[in-house]
Amino acid sequence: MDEEIVKIQTDLISEKAFQKLQNQFENNYVNSNASVVGIAGSLASYHVMYGDTNLINSEIEIYRSVTREEIRNVANKYLNNNQRLILEYLPKKK
């Protein structure tokens, strides 16, 4: 697991993986706004969390503007060694 984290922090993800992410996010975005309930849910969270209901029209542009470099940067910024809690589940002692 650590190796994978280090990888994402040092190397850029491949163009292909990046395109795949874009596709999957766009797909989710479209499908989450397919029903009246879905639209209401999106509007509510855009309003409460970001104060901008117009994000329902523009949020996808934010995703599209993300670059591979930015993905590497956030991996470096947030996935730090000193911000982890490792929880180990051990079997009960007999």
Add this chain to the structure above:
Amino acid sequence: MKTKILSIIAIIAMSFAANAQIDRSTMPTPGPDPVVKLGTAEKFSLENGLTVIMVENHKLPRVSATLRIDNQPYFEGEIAGVSSMMGSLLGRGTINITKDAFNEKVDFLGASVGFFSTGASARSLKKYFTEVLGLMADGVKNSEFNQEEFDKEKEVTLENLKADEKNIPAIASRVEGLLVYGKKHPFGEFTSKKSVNNITLEAVKNNFNTYYKPNNGYLIIVGDINPKETKKLVKSLFADWKKGEIPVSDFPKPENVSTAEINFVNMSNANQSEISIVNTIDLTLGDTDYYAALLANKILGGGGSARLFQNLREDKAYTYGSYSRVSQNRQTGVFKATAGVRNVVTDSAIVEIQKEINKIRYQKVSSKELQDAKEEYIGGFVMDVQKPATAANYALNIALYNLPEDFYANYIKNINSVTVADVQNAAIKYFKGDKARIMVTGKGIDVLKNLEKTDYVIKYFDVEGNPTEKPAMTLPIPEGMTAETVINKYIAAIGGEEKVMAVKTTITIANATIQGTPLVMTMKAAAPNKSSQEISVMGNTMQKTVFNGTTGYASSRGQKKEMTAEEIAKAKGKSGIFKDLAYAAGELLRIEPLEGKNAIVLKYKDSEVYYDMTSGLKVKEVKTSKGPDGKEVKTPTIYADYKEVNGVKFPHSIGIKSGPMNLDFVVKEIKVNEGVSDADFE
């Protein structure tokens, strides 16, 4: 600028005024029913028989495709499960692409593609649809089946069957299908370990090559499409899908039983009984009373506000939920009312479900109930309409059932025109409580005693639906259990030997009423075997029996009768206080269910004594004696509500059934080691 601000203020003021007017204490009234606009469907056919239906919907930039191969159902027999296995193996690699590359492509496009034995589906963003439909078409036409995947799938299937071996709902449902439709019917057969082991890779390929053909196929494409381009695309992808010869098989039409009967499947591990009252029906989408049947079902058992749920769950607390379902089908439809209920109330639940079925047959529903059911249906319908899957289904149904093009556009209107009389007629026609199978899958030992008290004939079936014998009604006696261990457990349960032996005398005062008259029972006992029992009504002694260790008498309304030598011998053998100690020398008879628990039964002289298998406490004692006419009379005494007095638990509820009389004594007071002298036993 100024006007703009003013107008904003005006809007704010208006919205305040509007807010002030809303009364939140009453439910808002619903608006008029919406007019449902389903996109118009464009249809064309390919030479190989595939019918293509396209519905344009430009709301969102996505498209979905559904393929449905509408072959007649067929009987798989020895290799039951072959088609579903074929369906699972579809799309795991084709002659053009490996399984992993296929999945990677779908994943990369953020799309989904799925295959099943009677069709396939694909869904994606508009911009990738051409590619995604291409992947689906490749799987449909060119799927390859290899030994490795086949062996894996077979193992998974067997593993699932094994996991379901003890699964009560799964067994209930397969036996139900078999009995309702018959062994030789495609809807009645089920996949078993044996049939899966008969399936070969060759049989799977054969199934694919025979039945997975475009002859009876429908391809429905819904979404952000240009029909002209899509038509071209479909032609290029599916025109070379080869037509086949699809065999059509005959199978017997299922018949309902002429009188309702119970079909029982014994499952010793069942904690609850699965009940399903089921009959076949002839109901097809588009029948004139189709809507009436839907609404009748909605009122009877279509959800949490329906009658079955309200009665069996909310009122009686028999179950987490009880529902009914009416399913239309071009071959044979089915109606069923179901519940999973606690073992002890299995018989009562059947009675209540039948009561509700009869009620909706013989009494008109209220217009309020009908109105609510309509609202609920229409609400659900309107919510469904926005899903592309629904639009596809509707277009498909219109084609499959030869429905008029405006069938779904008129859906709401048709629902609304149903009357209470229509509902009753549909209920009488389709809900056949008196000619239904009452399927019960449960723990025989717990539920059969009560089921036998109902008027229904009970037929027994094994887990594969074969007729079988009534299951044994006793449980095996665990190794090492003897009359002595049972009594030791009982003594431990009431407080332990030390405390029990320390009890030298007891007085018990208990109250009961008989035909409205209050009775008082006073029992005194002293070690080792002295006892007296007195029943009085309003201070007057009605009955008294006394034994002082060597001799005794019984008196009733002033008539005194000395004990016979035989009676004295018996009385001597019993401890006055804890007569159970003597039972250790008795015989361990059996273990049987009692009021939802298991009881160990000991026989000692002329009594059978029941001890709760879990708690160890005595729950019942049945004494057999000869009545005046020489016949055997059983007198049961029920013990319950154990409470501690001086560290020893005594039952505080004692029920005696003597002939037609029930005496339920509630113990008012128990005194230990005080207030008893030898004079009490003279």
